[in-house]
Amino acid sequence: MKNIVILISGGGSNMAAIVRAAQQGDWRRTLDAQVAAVISNRADAGGLAFAKEHQIPTEVVDHKRFPTREAFDAELAAAIDRRQPSLLVLAGFMRILTPGFVQRYEGRMVNIHPSLLPAFPGLHTHRRAIEEGCKFSGATVHRVTAELDHGPILTQAAVPILPDDTEEALAARILTQEHLLYPRAIAALLPSL
Numbered sequence: 671m672k673n674i675v676i677l678i679s680g681g682g683s684n685m686a687a688i689v690r691a692a693q694q695g696d697w698r699r700t701l702d703a704q705v706a707a708v709i710s711n712r713a714d715a716g717g718l719a720f721a722k723e724h725q726i727p728t729e730v731v732d733h734k735r736f737p738t739r740e741a742f743d744a745e746l747a748a749a750i751d752r753r754q755p756s757l758l759v760l761a762g763f764m765r766i767l768t769p770g771f772v773q774r775y776e777g778r779m780v781n782i783h784p785s786l787l788p789a790f791p792g793l794h795t796h797r798r799a800i801e802e803g804c805k806f807s808g809a810t811v812h813r814v815t816a817e818l819d820h821g822p823i824l825t826q827a828a829v830p831i832l833p834d835d836t837e838e839a840l841a842a843r844i845l846t847q848e849h850l851l852y853p854r855a856i857a858a859l860l861p862s863l
């Protein structure tokens with residue numbers, strides 16, 4: 671059985687889309703895979719309640735409890751490795767991971783980013799796309815490397831930016847596409863792991 675561990679920091683809507691796809695698509699039977707745990711760096715992450723309601727083991731590794739990124743990443747890796755993951759999925763996970771952590775999971779760690787990379791790495795992507803007058807933005811699923819939001823791209827979904835679009839309206843439209851894109855990308859990746 672291939673164990674998928676999902677890292678979240680907030681509402682976890684992408685995690686929820688993956689859990690729903692895994693359950694509705696019977697991934698245990700069809701892909702020999704399961705969501706083994708949801709781990710958050712924040713105790714107040716709304717996604718933790720969803721995971722518990724769907725019988726997914728959860729754990730919190732609070733980054734504020736650690737003096738350095740390295741110390742946090744070491745504790746996070748220990749929590750992850752207890753689940754023996756085949757795939758590590760970042761889903762709204764809002765911490766920059768150290769090179770040592772990235773190397774540990776290289777080739778089996780993916781992220782979804784709310785822009786059409788390489789455009790707009792980092793934060794506040796929707797605001798930046800609107801401010802720069804872009805006609806499109808979207809979402810990218812990519813492998814995670816030490817350089818932030820620069821890993822090899824697995825798939826993307828483009829979303830038009832409308833006249834007078836607001837950051838909130840664009841974010842909502844892109845999030846809808848993320849919820850379709852991410853489970854499909856993970857399902858396509860699993861047989862190769």
Ligand SMILES: Nc1nc2c(c(=O)[nH]1)N[C@@H](CN(C=O)c1ccc(C(=O)N[C@@H](CCC(=O)O)C(=O)O)cc1)CN2
Binds near residue numbers: 765783
């Ligand atoms: N080494 C890597 N770490 C992470 C990657 C990556 O590609 N390489 N992807 C990000 C996800 N991400 C955008 O998709 C992202 C997450 C967080 C940040 C950031 O600036 N975080 C701040 C804290 C922000 C907060 O707590 O609200 C920080 O870590 O100091 C930028 C981009 C996940 N990690």
Ligand SMILES: NCC(=O)N[C@@H]1O[C@H](COP(=O)([O-])[O-])[C@@H](O)[C@H]1O
Binds near residue numbers: 678684761792
């Ligand atoms: N840099 C990472 C990042 O910005 N991720 C973004 O956080 C939003 C909330 O995700 P969630 O509802 O799955 O928690 C999503 O748009 C996701 O792409």
